[in-house]
Amino acid sequence: MRDQRYTDExxxxxxxxxxxxxxxxxxxxxxxxxxxxxxxxxxxKRAYMQKKWFAFGCVGLxxxxxxxxxxLTPERTLGAELVYVEGAxxxxxxxxxxxxxxVDTGLRExxxxxxxxxxxxxxxxxxxxxxRLNNDSEAxxxxxxxxxxxxxxxxxxxxxRVVKAKRLFDVAVNDTIYRSLGTAYMTVNTDETQGVEVYxxxxxxxxxxxxxxxxxxxxxxxxxxxxxxxxxxxxxxxxVLEAAAVKADExxxxxQDEDTEIxxxxxxxxxxxxxxxxxxxxxxxxxxxxxxxxxxKEEVKEQVQEIKKETKDVIVAMKQEAxxxxxxxxxxxxxxxxxxxxxxxxxxxxxxxxxxxxxxxGMDRGVRVLFSKTPNPTLGSSLALPVGWxxxxxxxxxxxxxxxxxxxxxxxxxxxxxxxxxxxxxxIGSGATGEYFDxxxxxxxxxxxANGPAxxxxxxxxxxxxxxxxxxxxxxxxGTIVQGMDRGVRVLFSKTPNPTLGSSLALPVGYxxxxxxxxxxxxxxxxxxxxxYLGANxxxxxxxxxxxxxxxxx
Amino acid sequence: MDRDDEQLVxxxxxxxxxxxxxxxxxxxxxxxxxxxxxxxxxETAEELTGDIFLKAFDRxxxxxxxxxxxxxxxxxxxxxxxxxxxxxxxxxxSIEDAWDIPAQDGTVQETTDxxxxxxxxxxxxxxxxxxxxxxxxxxxxxxxxHREIAAVLGKREAAVKKMFSRAVQKLKVIFYERSEIHR
Numbered sequence: 001m002r003d004q005r006y007t008d009e010x011x012x013x014x015x016x017x018x019x020x021x022x023x024x025x026x027x028x029x030x031x032x033x034x035x036x037x038x039x040x041x042x043x044x045k046r047a048y049m050q051k052k053w054f055a056f057g058c059v060g061l062x063x064x065x066x067x068x069x070x071x072l073t074p075e076r077t078l079g080a081e082l083v084y085v086e087g088a089x090x091x092x093x094x095x096x097x098x099x100x101x102x103v104d105t106g107l108r109e110x111x112x113x114x115x116x117x118x119x120x121x122x123x124x125x126x127x128x129x130x131x132r133l134n135n136d137s138e139a140x141x142x143x144x145x146x147x148x149x150x151x152x153x154x155x156x157x158x159x160x161r162v163v164k165a166k167r168l169f170d171v172a173v174n175d176t177i178y179r180s181l182g183t184a185y186m187t188v189n190t191d192e193t194q195g196v197e198v199y200x201x202x203x204x205x206x207x208x209x210x211x212x213x214x215x216x217x218x219x220x221x222x223x224x225x226x227x228x229x230x231x232x233x234x235x236x237x238x239x240v241l242e243a244a245a246v247k248a249d250e251x252x253x254x255x256q257d258e259d260t261e262i263x264x265x266x267x268x269x270x271x272x273x274x275x276x277x278x279x280x281x282x283x284x285x286x287x288x289x290x291x292x293x294x295x296x297k298e299e300v301k302e303q304v305q306e307i308k309k310e311t312k313d314v315i316v317a318m319k320q321e322a323x324x325x326x327x328x329x330x331x332x333x334x335x336x337x338x339x340x341x342x343x344x345x346x347x348x349x350x351x352x353x354x355x356x357x358x359x360x361x362g363m364d365r366g367v368r369v370l371f372s373k374t375p376n377p378t379l380g381s382s383l384a385l386p387v388g389w390x391x392x393x394x395x396x397x398x399x400x401x402x403x404x405x406x407x408x409x410x411x412x413x414x415x416x417x418x419x420x421x422x423x424x425x426x427x428i429g430s431g432a433t434g435e436y437f438d439x440x441x442x443x444x445x446x447x448x449x450a451n452g453p454a455x456x457x458x459x460x461x462x463x464x465x466x467x468x469x470x471x472x473x474x475x476x477x478x479g480t481i482v483q484g485m486d487r488g489v490r491v492l493f494s495k496t497p498n499p500t501l502g503s504s505l506a507l508p509v510g511y512x513x514x515x516x517x518x519x520x521x522x523x524x525x526x527x528x529x530x531x532x533y534l535g536a537n538x539x540x541x542x543x544x545x546x547x548x549x550x551x552x553x554x
Numbered sequence: 555m556d557r558d559d560e561q562l563v564x565x566x567x568x569x570x571x572x573x574x575x576x577x578x579x580x581x582x583x584x585x586x587x588x589x590x591x592x593x594x595x596x597e598t599a600e601e602l603t604g605d606i607f608l609k610a611f612d613r614x615x616x617x618x619x620x621x622x623x624x625x626x627x628x629x630x631x632x633x634x635x636x637x638x639x640x641x642x643x644x645x646x647x648s649i650e651d652a653w654d655i656p657a658q659d660g661t662v663q664e665t666t667d668x669x670x671x672x673x674x675x676x677x678x679x680x681x682x683x684x685x686x687x688x689x690x691x692x693x694x695x696x697x698x699x700h701r702e703i704a705a706v707l708g709k710r711e712a713a714v715k716k717m718f719s720r721a722v723q724k725l726k727v728i729f730y731e732r733s734e735i736h737r
Contacts, residue, residue, distance in 0.1 A: 106616035
């Protein structure tokens with residue numbers, strides 16, 4: 001059992017310090033801005049438009065008119081969005097240009113989606129219904145009126161999962177309308193086949209040749225075709241879907257899998273929704289007048305639609321999370337037969353290794369580098385350094401300078417599996433004895449005086465609050481900080497004055513001369529000092545004390 | 555900040571596309587930083603960041619705020635773009651950002667300091683899943699809320715909180731062992 005000596009806040013604070021310093025190239029910023037400006041003449045060219053205020057005024061006035069119009073005429077149609085995209089999926093707004101679609105692409109009435117070649121897409125309508133496209137298919141959201149939804153199957157296979165509600169839901173194939181009387185059906189529109197296959201409940205077929213009173217009803221497990229080149233005798237007739245053919249249809253079985261997951265969650269969700277609605281309605285009836293009851297029921301209906309929409313997102317997220325948890329909880333199998341270790345590779349003081357076979361995957365797995373000044377280092381007797389995907393590691397002078405025996409093993413939880421050959425590596429320099437690695441010279445140098453801890457040449461440290469920004473401190477050191485491992489600067493902060501190493505959080509800082517103050521003791525005023533750290537739990541020179549006020553995030 | 559973003563987006567959608575410039579100025583650096591940390595390369599980061607803003611501009615007409623806000627929407631585009639880049643680059647292996655790439659394929663940083671920073675970071679990132687890495691970066695380095703991060707990753711807020719907590723526990727082990735090395 002490991003000694004987890006860090007608190008969560010300390011770990012988060014330390015990770016915050018790990019953020020690499022990334023500087024953006026200002027020329028790059030300008031280049032992208034210019035690219036965007038070529039897409040629209042008005043963008044970013046404010047400086048050049050200063051003489052054309054009239055043009056700007058017209059644009060602004062038009063924008064105001066559009067915004068006001070949008071406010072006064074609230075949208076009466078529902079929306080939709082793509083929640084699954086596989087392959088080459090495109091969309092277009094109204095009758096516009098086709099563009100690449102992605103998950104979360106929002107769609108409105110009149111928009112179209114198509115798949116080129118192999119692929120699939122799922123459009124989730126705001127009422128909770130789903131429209132799913134197969135390879136080489138295209139559909140248009142002709143109408144998203146809450147009272148009457150219409151989808152046009154322009155081409156291919158379009159599967160529709162319709163949420164039960166008091167409104168009409170149609171899918172049109174050329175001049176024929178397939179009206180949902182229930183839930184799940186697929187329309188087909190190809191040169192060889194045009195019609196509908198019903199997988200749940202029923203669909204009414206409305207053509208220009210029949211009236212609604214004479215409409216043909218296609219029940220569950222049946223099909224109806226207007227065109228069927230391979231089986232012309234079935235045209236115009238309600239025929240039974242062959243179970244074998246349904247099972248063999250990959251797109252149909254994929255849709256049925258999707259529907260099964262939705263149903264399993266809805267079974268849990270719907271009773272609770274109905275319970276929630278009934279409870280709210282009962283409360284309203286007791287306390288409100290008849291007009292207020294109608295208004296509240298409309299609001300609840302909208303909330304239910306929103307909940308149903310979110311259900312689909314929950315299912316997708318749960319699937320993914322379950323997959324990840326299972327991968328994490330189920331360690332993989334190792335097929336490692338050999339590990340070959342090389343000393344001083346890729347550079348002196350390192351080792352690198354090559355693995356024959358595949359490492360077991362999963363949490364608490366990987367490769368451990370075992371090194372010690374005594375031969376045959378093992379997990380128990382020496383320091384195990386967990387390594388992830390890297391195939392090399394630096395050998396740190398844990399026991400001081402000198403020669404280390406090094407092995408690598410595949411880590412299988414509490415034990416090692418396959419071990420590598422053993423090599424020796426000479427490590428130069430040791431922080432434990434007061435040496436530091438001079439990067440420019442490329443070697444370890446000593447900074448220790450003859451007796452006791454390293455001598456400091458820092459005469460003062462000047463600390464400034466809220467610098468470079470709020471809730472930070474920055475400092476200037478007069479003198480040279482003692483270099484080496486377990487050295488540097490410590491930022492001491494506490495809600496009580498004169499914070500010291502022992503009584504407050506010491507945050508080791510490397511090369512930076514500023515630090516963020518974390519709300520270890522909650523929001524409020526913190527007293528902050530900085531000191532040069534000399535190792536052995538000892539501070540050298542302290543800075544002046546400042547106060548920093550931490551507020552709750554807005 | 556979120557309300558400002560939504561006002562600007564509404565103005566762009568209403569036709570005042572000059573306001574996209576304000577959004578661009580506001581987010582170009584944090585998005586570039588996010589992409590750079592995931593790709594480790596200046597040229598790749600610049601290429602992808604440019605794509606991200608062009609895509610955002612193209613799709614802003616269909617943007618709807620919902621519960622996530624513009625920032626989460628933009629980071630979602632950024633994250634998908636990086637994933638897409640690596641999936642096309644290495645179609646036979648599950649690689650979603652540069653932290654998944656084995657060391658022998660690793661890129662070279664431009665300065666020694668940068669290389670050391672990334673080397674240190676590799677020790678943390680190698681043990682985290684891609685989602686855990688993104689959640690830590692967005693939460694700790696970009697100050698996003700769990701709710702925003704959930705929108706970026708397409709997950710539930712509760713799942714994000716759980717993964718964040720798990721990632722912190724993993725980091726504890728790594729930092730503890732690192733401190734042992736340095737003793």
